[in-house]
Amino acid sequence: MSKRKNKPTTDSRAPAPPKGLVSARDLHKTYRMGAVSLEVLRGVSFDVQAGEFITIYGHSGSGKSTLLHLLGLLDEPTNGSVFLEQDDTSTFSRRRRNAIRNRDVGFVFQFYYLLPELSVLENTLLPAMVEHSTLAWRGKKKELRRRAEEILVELGLGDRMKHRPKELSGGERQRTAIARALVNQPKLLLADEPTGNLDSKTGQKIIDVLVRLNREHKQTILMVTHDEELAHQLGRSLYLKDGRLAKT
Amino acid sequence: MYKLFLCLRYLRSKVFAYFGMLCVALSVCLMLIAVSVFTGFLNKIETAAKGLFGDIVIEPAGERGFAYYDEFITEMKQKIPEVEDADPFILSMGILSIEAEKEFRQVVQIAGIRLPSRARVTDFEQGLFVQEGGENPTFDVPLSRAIERLNEYQAFLRKIIEREFAPQLATMTPEERIACFEGAGRLYLLYREELPDDRKYLLDQLSGAYRNLVSARTRLKLAQHGDKELTALREELRKLEERGASADEKLDVEDAIREKEKLTGVQPARKRVILGLGIPGTTFRTDQGETGRYLLPGDNIFLHFVPLGERFTSVEGVPSRIAKFTIIDDSFSGVHSIDSKMVYVPFDTFQTLNNMGDIVSEDGGVVTPKRCSQIHIKVRGENLTEPELRRARDKVWNLWLEFRQRYPDAATRDVDIDTWRQRQAHLIVPLENQRTLVIIVIAVIWIVVVVLVFVIFYTIVTQKTREIGVIKAIGGGGWGVAGIFLGYGAVVGLIGSVFGVLGGWAFVRNINVIQDWVAKTFGYRVWSREQFMFDLIPDQVDWHAAIFIVASSILAGLIGALLPAIRAARMQPVEALRYE
Numbered sequence: 064m065s066k067r068k069n070k071p072t073t074d075s076r077a078p079a080p081p082k083g084l085v086s087a088r089d090l091h092k093t094y095r096m097g098a099v100s101l102e103v104l105r106g107v108s109f110d111v112q113a114g115e116f117i118t119i120y121g122h123s124g125s126g127k128s129t130l131l132h133l134l135g136l137l138d139e140p141t142n143g144s145v146f147l148e149q150d151d152t153s154t155f156s157r158r159r160r161n162a163i164r165n166r167d168v169g170f171v172f173q174f175y176y177l178l179p180e181l182s183v184l185e186n187t188l189l190p191a192m193v194e195h196s197t198l199a200w201r202g203k204k205k206e207l208r209r210r211a212e213e214i215l216v217e218l219g220l221g222d223r224m225k226h227r228p229k230e231l232s233g234g235e236r237q238r239t240a241i242a243r244a245l246v247n248q249p250k251l252l253l254a255d256e257p258t259g260n261l262d263s264k265t266g267q268k269i270i271d272v273l274v275r276l277n278r279e280h281k282q283t284i285l286m287v288t289h290d291e292e293l294a295h296q297l298g299r300s301l302y303l304k305d306g307r308l309a310k311t
Numbered sequence: 312m313y314k315l316f317l318c319l320r321y322l323r324s325k326v327f328a329y330f331g332m333l334c335v336a337l338s339v340c341l342m343l344i345a346v347s348v349f350t351g352f353l354n355k356i357e358t359a360a361k362g363l364f365g366d367i368v369i370e371p372a373g374e375r376g377f378a379y380y381d382e383f384i385t386e387m388k389q390k391i392p393e394v395e396d397a398d399p400f401i402l403s404m405g406i407l408s409i410e411a412e413k414e415f416r417q418v419v420q421i422a423g424i425r426l427p428s429r430a431r432v433t434d435f436e437q438g439l440f441v442q443e444g445g446e447n448p449t450f451d452v453p454l455s456r457a458i459e460r461l462n463e464y465q466a467f468l469r470k471i472i473e474r475e476f477a478p479q480l481a482t483m484t485p486e487e488r489i490a491c492f493e494g495a496g497r498l499y500l501l502y503r504e505e506l507p508d509d510r511k512y513l514l515d516q517l518s519g520a521y522r523n524l525v526s527a528r529t530r531l532k533l534a535q536h537g538d539k540e541l542t543a544l545r546e547e548l549r550k551l552e553e554r555g556a557s558a559d560e561k562l563d564v565e566d567a568i569r570e571k572e573k574l575t576g577v578q579p580a581r582k583r584v585i586l587g588l589g590i591p592g593t594t595f596r597t598d599q600g601e602t603g604r605y606l607l608p609g610d611n612i613f614l615h616f617v618p619l620g621e622r623f624t625s626v627e628g629v630p631s632r633i634a635k636f637t638i639i640d641d642s643f644s645g646v647h648s649i650d651s652k653m654v655y656v657p658f659d660t661f662q663t664l665n666n667m668g669d670i671v672s673e674d675g676g677v678v679t680p681k682r683c684s685q686i687h688i689k690v691r692g693e694n695l696t697e698p699e700l701r702r703a704r705d706k707v708w709n710l711w712l713e714f715r716q717r718y719p720d721a722a723t724r725d726v727d728i729d730t731w732r733q734r735q736a737h738l739i740v741p742l743e744n745q746r747t748l749v750i751i752v753i754a755v756i757w758i759v760v761v762v763l764v765f766v767i768f769y770t771i772v773t774q775k776t777r778e779i780g781v782i783k784a785i786g787g788g789g790w791g792v793a794g795i796f797l798g799y800g801a802v803v804g805l806i807g808s809v810f811g812v813l814g815g816w817a818f819v820r821n822i823n824v825i826q827d828w829v830a831k832t833f834g835y836r837v838w839s840r841e842q843f844m845f846d847l848i849p850d851q852v853d854w855h856a857a858i859f860i861v862a863s864s865i866l867a868g869l870i871g872a873l874l875p876a877i878r879a880a881r882m883q884p885v886e887a888l889r890y891e
């Protein structure tokens with residue numbers, strides 16, 4: 064599937080070797096729609112160390128979501144690479160990318176994206192179900208269920224586990240989505256404007272949850288927001304402008 | 312793990328899935344009914360044709376018939392190993408009338424048959440009333456057996472009367488009830504006028520049948536008593552004939568026999584017939600589908616017929632021939648065109664009556680030897696294919712060509728030797744064409760099912776695109792996602808076809824009840840006996856076809872789900888998530 068041609072690295076400004084948990088190196092993303100092409104990312108490079116809480120901010124349409132999708136292996140860059148613990152993911156097979164999405168990365172979306180047919184608990188367990196075959200599931204069911212329940216209790220959803228998503232408030236839905244992202248204990252949690260769809264008070268609670276996860280469980284988090292003020296309050300922040308990271 | 316889980320969860324909560332199942336179920340049901348009835352119909356023709364006339368039939372053109380048939384049959388059995396047995400047969404037409412009912416007359420086919428040998432060539436022994444289940448049917452049925460059967464039939468009639476007229480019987484005293492079953496006359500007198508018209512009609516039928524039964528049985532009982540004397544007289548006559556006694560010498564004995572016979576009214580074995588069960592006016596049907604008989608073993612009938620070479624009406628003082636026979640049994644083959652027309656008469660009797668016996672010249676030499684109209688052949692083995700039968704038929708044909716050299720006057724005209732399929736080609740060929748048509752229709756239905764399932768799944772996959780994105784985003788592989796929808800399709804096909812088969816099975820098994828109900832409620836009979844030859848619509852499910860239909864329906868579900876599933880599998884997670 065990978066149609067991109069890696070740029071020759073004989074460039075005098077050769078990129079620094081990747082270090083840390085996740086590294087973006089010279090990421091480019093161009094959308095082509097017929098004759099028109101839109102260059103959204105034009106060479107983004109940075110490293111994420113384990114335990115960091117990084118926020119990415121920028122204007123609407125600046126490519127924040129695009130960048131996060133590339134880091135979470137939901138999409139492939141036109142150019143450049145995402146490194147996971149120094150390994151170039153562009154060389155990975157489809158299968159391995161699936162496994163990484165399943166186990167190493169947790170994703171929280173602005174619009175929650177819960178499965179309406181499943182209960183809160185089942186939604187939370189979904190990545191675990193994807194991970195295990197039917198046979199393995201039988202053996203581990205109890206343990207995984209307990210883990211999911213623990214996470215849900217911690218996120219304040221202890222009495223909502225049997226509910227369907229449509230019976231929940233926006234904040235509860237987003238917390239369910241966070242629980243789902245955490246159930247396989249990922250190394251990296253990616254959150255794309257997790258508060259974008261919530262009122263400020265509820266949004267603040269979600270942020271609190273993420274901050275607590277980062278402090279108490281050393282969860283590495285990469286969060287997209289367009290709230291510059293918020294970005295500055297939390298750990299390191301990156302400013303995305305004109306397809307590149309700009310100095311803040 | 313998630314594939315099965317999601318597949319089941321989607322099934323449970325999607326009305327669409329039920330639509331899919333319903334449409335699969337309906338089409339499976341429809342296909343199964345159509346195929347079963349068709350196959351059943353073709354099978355019935357085969358069974359009927361072979362059961363009635365054997366595997367191969369020899370028939371000379373014209374009415375003169377086939378002479379030296381016994382010689383030819385013996386040679387066939389000796390020289391052709393495939394020929395298991397063969398039997399001569401005479402067919403002509405006549406009119407049936409009865410003693411008691413002056414106005415009754417029916418055109419019938421008179422068949423001269425040999426018993427019990429006919430049972431070895433055809434299925435004649437099946438469907439007999441008195442000799443039910445007997446291996447060796449005969450015209451010389453012990454009268455005690457016939458009386459026994461009539462007693463059973465009386466119980467059967469009584470049960471119907473008790474069922475149909477329970478309220479009226481309940482108001483009777485025990486004596487009245489006994490009197491009622493002595494002839495159903497009491498019931499008739501006491502309650503007839505109070506009944507609505509259709510009940511009145513049923514009562515008339517039942518009491519008529521009941522009275523007939525009593526008189527037929529009385530006749531048989533009388534004959535049974537007189538039997539010993541009659542047997543003695545007949546024995547005497549036989550001895551006289553052996554001795555070559557003159558007509559004068561025999562006269563006394565013959566008179567005595569005739570007197571006795573008139574007394575009892577029951578004819579000797581050579582003057583007895585087996586009646587087709589279904590000759591118009593001789594039977595009736597209850598609402599429950601039971602067949603009642605007006606004419607019973609023990610009843611006498613007249614057969615009017617025109618022997619070969621004579622005229623129908625009595626011109627210039629030559630009367631058309633009438634002969635009196637006693638019914639001794641009846642025969643039900645299930646083929647309406649046969650059961651509604653046939654009267655079976657002993658071969659030798661009918662041969663003589665029909666002028667097909669030896670024709671002797673003045674000086675006693677045989678001018679024309681005795682003849683039959685057809686020879687029916689049973690080929691060794693069961694479920695023989697047409698090519699196998701053709702091979703046997705060709706051997707018979709070759710033997711015939713050779714036989715004809717030695718017996719030039721065996722047949723004066725061309726002789727046809729055909730397998731049952733060749734003889735029924737006029738029925739089978741159009742049916743097979745129709746079957747092709749039905750298969751085409753079924754193929755179209757099948758395509759419709761595929762398209763419907765496809766549309767349903769395409770809609771579902773489209774609706775679920777974003778969820779597919781989610782599943783992929785959390786690590787679900789392309790085939791995993793496709794698997795959900797393929798499994799979904801297979802389950803829709805499977806459950807749908809299970810219900811379809813159940814529905815089709817229930818329908819086919821009860822197809823005759825359903826038709827009776829439709830006929831009664833809407834006054835419209837889809838399956839007319841006259842048109843389709845058979846009394847009943849085939850009601851056996853064609854399980855081979857059922858397996859095939861179920862398999863192809865599941866396949867239809869899979870194919871219908873395949874494209875949408877592939878579409879789902881190939882999407883990039885982001886594409887799916889962005890989908891509006």
Ligand SMILES: Nc1ncnc2c1ncn2[C@@H]1O[C@H](COP(=O)(O)OP(=O)(O)OP(=O)(O)O)[C@@H](O)[C@H]1O
Pocket residue numbers: 094095096101103121122123124125126127128129130289889
């Ligand atoms: N599949 C696509 N095809 C074409 N253009 C796209 C596609 N996905 C994104 N874009 C374009 O790329 C640009 C960046 O989109 P992106 O969603 O990354 O922005 P964003 O920074 O997340 O904005 P927001 O803050 O509104 O969420 C936008 O102009 C968008 O129109």
Ligand SMILES: [Mg+2]
Pocket residue numbers: 127128129255256
């Ligand atoms: Mg965005």
